[in-house]
Amino acid sequence: MAKILVIGALGQLGSELTQALCEKYGKEAVIATDIRHPEIKPAFPFAILDVMDKEALRKLVQKEGIQQIFHLAAILSAKGEKNPQLAWNLNMTSLLNVLDIARENNIKKVFWPSSIAVFGPSTPKDNTPQTTIMDPNTVYGISKLAGERWCEYYYEKFGVDVRSIRYPGIISYKAQPGGGTTDYAIDIFIQALTTGKYECFLEADARLPMMYIDDAVRGTIELMDADADNLTVRSGYNLGAMSFTPEEIASEVMAHLENFEITYEPDFRQQIAASWPSSVDDSSARDDWKWDHAYDLGKLCEVMLKGMRELLENQSM
Ligand code: SER
Numbered sequence: 001m002a003k004i005l006v007i008g009a010l011g012q013l014g015s016e017l018t019q020a021l022c023e024k025y026g027k028e029a030v031i032a033t034d035i036r037h038p039e040i041k042p043a044f045p046f047a048i049l050d051v052m053d054k055e056a057l058r059k060l061v062q063k064e065g066i067q068q069i070f071h072l073a074a075i076l077s078a079k080g081e082k083n084p085q086l087a088w089n090l091n092m093t094s095l096l097n098v099l100d101i102a103r104e105n106n107i108k109k110v111f112w113p114s115s116i117a118v119f120g121p122s123t124p125k126d127n128t129p130q131t132t133i134m135d136p137n138t139v140y141g142i143s144k145l146a147g148e149r150w151c152e153y154y155y156e157k158f159g160v161d162v163r164s165i166r167y168p169g170i171i172s173y174k175a176q177p178g179g180g181t182t183d184y185a186i187d188i189f190i191q192a193l194t195t196g197k198y199e200c201f202l203e204a205d206a207r208l209p210m211m212y213i214d215d216a217v218r219g220t221i222e223l224m225d226a227d228a229d230n231l232t233v234r235s236g237y238n239l240g241a242m243s244f245t246p247e248e249i250a251s252e253v254m255a256h257l258e259n260f261e262i263t264y265e266p267d268f269r270q271q272i273a274a275s276w277p278s279s280v281d282d283s284s285a286r287d288d289w290k291w292d293h294a295y296d297l298g299k300l301c302e303v304m305l306k307g308m309r310e311l312l313e314n315q316s317m
Contacts, residue, residue: 003029005066007051007098008073009042010034013113013167013216015175017070018044020217031064035073051094054101061105068224070111071098077117078269079179080140091143099154099162110162111224114148114236116209117141118166121275128277130238130284138272148235155234163223164236168209168243168280170216171300173307181272182208185249188262189308192253197261201269204247207278211241212295212303219291226289233284240282241293242300252301 004021008014009032018032022044032042033049051057051073060066073094080087095112102110119128120135136142144166154160169182177183184200191198211219219239223231244252250262285291295303 003031003064003066004068004070005061005064006030006032007049007069007071007094008034009044009046010036010038010175011072012172012175012177013170013213014070014072016172016213017072017217017220020221021070024221031060031066033060051097052090054097057097057101058104061101061107066105067108068110069098069102069107070220071095072113074113074143074178075140076178076180077115077138077140077272078181078183080143081138081268081272084139087139088143091140092146095147095150099150099160102160102162103154103158108161109224110151110160111220112147112151112162112164114164114166115141115144116166116168116276116280117272118145118148118236119275119277123277125278127279127281128238129281130233137275141275144236151236152234161228162234163226163231164234165219165223165239165285166236166280167216167239168211168241170211170213171304172213173304173311174213181269181276182210184246184269185210185244186304188246188249188253189304190312192257192260193305193309193312196257196259197263198250199263199265200246200250201265201267202246202273203266203270204264205245206270206273207243207245208273208276209240209243209278209280210300211239211293212300215241215293215295218294219285222291223285223289230288232288237285237288237291238280238282239285239291240280242296243279244297249297249301252297253305256301256305
């Protein structure tokens, strides 16, 4: 059975993607890894792996007979600005390790996440095209753009079947996000349900592309399942679902919790948000592998409030 390796399996995307892969292929087919120990025993086979240790990665791949790798470990945009060297080093070296090991061991497919952070201040903001000006000005965005180039390079030169998505902000409640600019759209739900107030670190009108985690997980699996002949993009696919501003999500939250209050205290993350698209043109994904999103802002708020409420209740029990 195809053995699937997930790197960064305890992260926001990793934890739910690993779960979905186990449901689809069976637990025995998946090996989940992370640099940190899980807080509770995971429901899938788990090993500690530092992806910066190429030899350890090689050994694991060979020992387990790995045929697919999902490499999700990264330092995100806001956290990356606090330590640019570390973010560059981790994001780039880990990807190059994975690509090299994939090439050396004839791994069938590799998934690596890119981001809307590959775009920058000169990129057209609305309905940002798949191919356009890219001048990212965060270390995270620079590493994602360079990473996309490396993915395409390994595909073209060495035939490594690498696939990638430029994720928008991913919204979920089960696992913590990793220090991104779009995290406000998760914090807002926690604060709405606990204190009833939220101080937003972006401006009221900072419109960004966003996606509910279930769409992100399903899209990832659909891209990995797609026939290689249908894929025209080997850098990273633009992938859209919804776009909203802090003001818009706040008023949707208020429709459920009428006393909720939001205030705005923009910090350095506002500048990052201002350099990113407000919406993306994802027609390549829609044409090549029939991408379609299921969650809009209304549905997102319903599912987030319900899920987060249950989570908070369980925590306080
Ligand atoms: N959600 C990510 C971030 O804000 C974007 O890829 O860093």
